[in-house]
Amino acid sequence: MFALCVFGSAISTSTPAADLDAGKAKAMSCAMCHGANGISQMPGAPNLAGQQAIYVEQQLKHFRSGKRSNEIMGVIAKPLTDTEISDLAAWYESIKVSVVER
Numbered sequence: 001m002f003a004l005c006v007f008g009s010a011i012s013t014s015t016p017a018a019d020l021d022a023g024k025a026k027a028m029s030c031a032m033c034h035g036a037n038g039i040s041q042m043p044g045a046p047n048l049a050g051q052q053a054i055y056v057e058q059q060l061k062h063f064r065s066g067k068r069s070n071e072i073m074g075v076i077a078k079p080l081t082d083t084e085i086s087d088l089a090a091w092y093e094s095i096k097v098s099v100v101e102r
Contacts (some may be wrong), residue, residue: 018053019083023091026084033072038095050097056089 027034033042038049048056062068063077064085080088 018086018090020087020091020094022084023087023089023094026088027091029076030088038092039097047097048092049095051092053086053089053093056092057085060085060088 027038028036030048033045034040034048035042038047038051040047059068060077060080061082063070063073064080066074077085
């Protein structure tokens, strides 16, 4: 358990902090499908708000490399840099999601 905590700490200090403002700005181009606040209004497009950054980052890299196939996302992810992907992932993770009972 202690070794895991030390290891996790080493990872977070060696990774540059993502820029939430840059991620938010970049996400404007994602809003048409994934919504301005990360909540999709389009059938088939997943909600990204509150999604773990590591998951969003991995999926964008898979779309970029062609490991994951989607006609639209392949084209969108192809030009993204690692930094842009990290910024986007951090932005979506930072959006707080709550459930409202009706």
